[in-house]
Amino acid sequence: MATDVHRPVTPTISTAVHVEGLTRSFDGRTVIDDLHLDIAPGEFVALLGRSGCGKSTLLRILAGLDRDIRGTALVPRRRAVAFQAPRLMPWKKVWRNVLLGLPGKSERAVAERALAEVGLGHRVDAWPRTLSGGEAQRASLARALVREPDLLLLDEPFGALDALTRIKAQRLVGELWQRRGCAVLLVTHDVEEAVLLADRVLVMDGGRIAHEQRVGLDRPREITDPRFAALRAGLLERLGVHTAAEAA
Numbered sequence: 690m691a692t693d694v695h696r697p698v699t700p701t702i703s704t705a706v707h708v709e710g711l712t713r714s715f716d717g718r719t720v721i722d723d724l725h726l727d728i729a730p731g732e733f734v735a736l737l738g739r740s741g742c743g744k745s746t747l748l749r750i751l752a753g754l755d756r757d758i759r760g761t762a763l764v765p766r767r768r769a770v771a772f773q774a775p776r777l778m779p780w781k782k783v784w785r786n787v788l789l790g791l792p793g794k795s796e797r798a799v800a801e802r803a804l805a806e807v808g809l810g811h812r813v814d815a816w817p818r819t820l821s822g823g824e825a826q827r828a829s830l831a832r833a834l835v836r837e838p839d840l841l842l843l844d845e846p847f848g849a850l851d852a853l854t855r856i857k858a859q860r861l862v863g864e865l866w867q868r869r870g871c872a873v874l875l876v877t878h879d880v881e882e883a884v885l886l887a888d889r890v891l892v893m894d895g896g897r898i899a900h901e902q903r904v905g906l907d908r909p910r911e912i913t914d915p916r917f918a919a920l921r922a923g924l925l926e927r928l929g930v931h932t933a934a935e936a937a
Contacts (some may be wrong), residue, residue: 703729703730704727704728704729704730704763705728705729705730705731705732705764705765705839705840705871705872706726706727706728706751706762706763706764706765706840706872706874707726707727707761707762707763708724708725708726708727708747708751708760708761708762708763709725709760709761710723710724710725710759710760710761711723711724711725711726711747711750711758711759711760711761711762712724712758712759712760712896713743713746713750713755713757713758713759719896720741720743720746720896721743721746721747721750721758721896721897722895722896722897723760723896723897724743724747724760724896724897724898725897725898726747726891726898728840728872728874729872730839730872731870731871731872732872732873732888732889733866733872733873733875733886733887733888733889734872734873734874734875734887734888734889734890734891735874735875735876735877735882735883735884735886735887735889735890735891736748736874736875736876736877736890736891736893737877737878737880737883737890737891737892737893737924737928738892738893738894738928739894739928739929740878742893742894742895742896743893743896744876744893745844745845745876747876747893748770748842748844748874748876750762751764751768751840751842751874752768752770752842753768754770764840765838765839765840765872766839767836767837767838767839767840768836768838768839768840768841768842769832769833769834769836769838769840769841769842770833770841770842770843770844771826771829771830771832771833771841771842771843771844771846772829772844772845772846773844773845773846773847773848773849774849775817775825775826775828775829776829777817777820777825777828777829778817779816779817779818781817782813782814782815782816783800783804783809783812783813783814783815783816783817783820783828784797784800784801784804784813784814785800786817786828786832787799787800787803787804787828787831787832787835788800788832788835789832790832791835791836795835799835800813800831800835801813803831803832803834803835804827804828804831806831806834806865807827807828807830807831807834807861807865808827808861809824809827809828809831812824812828821854822849822850822851822854823850823854823857823858826846826847826849826850826858827858827861829846830846830861830862830865834865834869838869838871839871839872840871840872840873840874841866841869841871841872841873841874842873842874842876843862843873843874843875843876843877844876845876845877845878846858846862846875847859847877847879847882848877848878859882859885859886862875862886863885863886863908863909866886867908875887880921880924880925880928881912881921883924884904884906884910884917884920884921884924885910885912885917887904888903888904889901889902889903889904890902890904890920890924892924892927892928899927900924900927902920902923902924904920906920
């Protein structure tokens, strides 16, 4: 069941997210301008765009963290968000962080199952300060998973990770999505990451969805695949970045 961020609205069965005529302004400056977007149940969508184009603002609206809008945004009641910063409470052990904010009283076993799912079962009783960057991000993902979301919102969750840890985290998210079957919206600056993970890549510009690219590649995807490279180059061009081959 989905809800409008302003009032209860019944969505169509074919959509997990339905956005229509969405507008958001800050101090007279329009950041999101009459935006329209649909995400199907179980679909993985990546959102690209230059800094300041409104990507994270859109994600915050869908997460219910920003309600000062015009237009309609229907989202599932069960949704969860993971940000670039894991936002773990340092005075709570990892398992307690995973349960933070859940309604009602949840058992430790719920957190343990989620932590095991992200490969962090051995750090259940650890303090956040003892976690590596990759472990902290996995704990943040576990905190999202315990909400059993129909929509998972990811706001550049790998941005602060080193290259190797980032690759492992990307693989983990892909596996979690395939296992859970929830819709995912990933906000990222990384074109390669978008093509690697998403069913559909959107480019945001001028407060609207300016371009849509379906990724018809089998999984798992290889960055050495010429089709992968072609999709990546096309999206970079949409973002105003020209590859070395094009420049030559």
